Amino acid sequence: MIYAWENYPIKVFPFLWEWIAERINSGDFTMPEPAYDECRTNAPDCYKWLKGWKLQRHQTNTKIISHSFAIRALLEIDINGYHSDGVGENDIFIISTAKELTLTLVANEAIQSIPPRNMSRYKIPAVCNMAKVGVKCISFLDLLNTLQPDLTKYIKVSTGEINLEPKGTEESE
Secondary structure (H helix, E strand, O other): OOHHHHOOOOOOOOOHHHHHHHHHOOOOOEEEHHHOOOOOOOOHHHHHHHHHHHOEEEEOOOOHHHHHHHHHHHHOOOOOOOOOOOOOOHHHHHHHHHHHHOEEOOOOOOOOOOOOOHHOOHHHHHHHHHHOOOEEOHHHHHHHHHHOOOHHHHHHOOOOOOOOOOOOOOOOO
């Protein structure tokens, strides 16, 4: 979500963000809690926007934790052995959530056509692609190309206005 927020700014692509808001409201777009926390820290305006639309968040549970231990073992990562070029703790929880809930993960990290020998350097798409992980991972552009949203329906011809604010914004988490 941070990638989309930074590369498709709401002021430049308002119709895209109306479509995303509609997908959030329908429950089609959801987010693991660690990804939501990353938004809070790294993209506060995106976090406020998501919070206003009441994005459904997936809490970490024992099954997700179990998947995260299995993925760490598969990558031969011990708790302090993360590589700066590879996945981090939050990434593993995000992948584990997608695995447990059978969700497609949208990530914009580089595809490693030849995975590094040191598996701790694997990025999210490479980890997802491992046979024992088996999570579908696509880029934001792939998401748009797959869903092909008709953004023209968000143009309000009579007034020329767009709706970027959620209805009934409350300050709840």
